[in-house]
Amino acid sequence: MTEAIRAAVFDELAAVGYGRMSIEAVARRAGVGKTAVYRRWPSKLQMVIDVVSDVVGYDVPAPDTGSLRGDVRMILDIAARALRHPLAGQIVPDLLAEAARTPDIARTLERALRDTQRGLGEAIVAAAVTRGEVGPATDAGMALDLALGPLYWHIAVLREPVTKSYLDRLADTVATALAVPRPPRAADEAH
Amino acid sequence: MTEAIRAAVFDELAAVGYGRMSIEAVARRAGVGKTAVYRRWPSKLQMVIDVVSDVVGYDVPAPDTGSLRGDVRMILDIAARALRHPLAGQIVPDLLAEAARTPDIARTLERALRDTQRGLGEAIVAAAVTRGEVGPATDAGMALDLALGPLYWHIAVLREPVTKSYLDRLADTVATALAVPRPPRAADEAH
CATH class of the missing domain: 1.10.357.10 (Tetracycline Repressor, domain 2)
Structure with missing residues (x-):
């Protein structure tokens, strides 16, 4: 499930950018509940930093x-x-x-x-x-x-x-x- | 007045970025009414393109x-x-x-x-x-x-x-x- 969320973070970043991106939209795109995202990362900032630094x-x-x-x-x-x-x-x-x-x-x-x-x-x-x-x-x-x-x-x-x-x-x-x-x-x- | 609006466009772009920027906020920062901005540019996109291309x-x-x-x-x-x-x-x-x-x-x-x-x-x-x-x-x-x-x-x-x-x-x-x-x-x- 984490992989689906990570992929959704990238897709949302590309589609709307960091500023307009929301945890709700990431969860929706990944097909999971909002709490599944919050359980992994406390905030949008932490989520993006974790996912991006993993790749960069x-x-x-x-x-x-x-x-x-x-x-x-x-x-x-x-x-x-x-x-x-x-x-x-x-x-x-x-x-x-x-x-x-x-x-x-x-x-x-x-x-x-x-x-x-x-x-x-x-x-x-x-x-x-x-x-x-x-x-x-x-x-x-x-x-x-x-x-x-x-x-x-x-x-x-x-x-x-x-x-x-x-x-x-x-x-x-x-x-x-x-x-x-x-x-x-x-x-x-x-x- | 156009100069004040142009300056406000730059300040707003720097502060919140294009995605989160609004014509309302530009007008507020420039100390003018929203209609004063719309009279010059029909949309946020047109406004930013005009102001930025003037400088770049x-x-x-x-x-x-x-x-x-x-x-x-x-x-x-x-x-x-x-x-x-x-x-x-x-x-x-x-x-x-x-x-x-x-x-x-x-x-x-x-x-x-x-x-x-x-x-x-x-x-x-x-x-x-x-x-x-x-x-x-x-x-x-x-x-x-x-x-x-x-x-x-x-x-x-x-x-x-x-x-x-x-x-x-x-x-x-x-x-x-x-x-x-x-x-x-x-x-x-x-x-």
Whole structure:
């Protein structure tokens, strides 16, 4: 029964968003009584945090394709598939919006996303350092920002289709940018 | 009076989000009657689209610092300032969430964001091509995805603070990535 309720939480989140979602509607969609929901979670907030952190924080295994470019390309592939899912397209921005108002949601999302990203970034950069593809001072956080940021921006903000060719070029660019030694700072930079 | 209503629309969007926002609350906040709002916009949707597109779609002049790295750094500075504003942090993800449910909002945001990005990207890449900093085939869309994507991901998704040093390194990386000729595709790439 818990699984039916968890599924109903996602469907309701996608359909009406966190703000308009009610425990009553979740129970109705799951085909259970309201008390069955309240027995598991004391509030809508607790329910959503529990159900979402279960999914967002799941362990994504670090790819091991033998090259930095291949690893980045595989992470882009997994992320693009997840972001193209209609549920993700509706639920993720909704929760981010809610996070700006609800510190408990913000903390849950931050912890899950940052920890997942940190783990992946450190694993693929460490492997690339071992292979001699990048220097030991390579910033693992920046590496994943460079890959996931443009992808998210493209799919979720600009809402433009992401093609295989786009993912190929993005992976090329990220691998190239990380492999190149940082140039000396230009004198004419803007502040 | 229209200005007071426009300001009230932003404050209400930030406070409760599009879903829970009502014309009554906007009127109350603006200190006007409900009919004053309805006289200007027939619905909440029309009101939000008009008010938001007025701001999102405003002309951002292309920077002209004399180098690609400087131009990217300046765009990052402007975008970071906008995204750090508390209103942006609440309203942008909320509208993106709503866009997934409301095609009119989606179209308005897409048009404003894509057009602004395209204009800026083409201007700074064309200038860099003229200066010989990048090749004539440089992808202007990718250039801004690479700059704005990580920034948005960092501020709005991971909700981590963005420092001057982060913006400096991001500008370095983007300028470097674009300046380098694309390497031949590795044979062991992932699919």
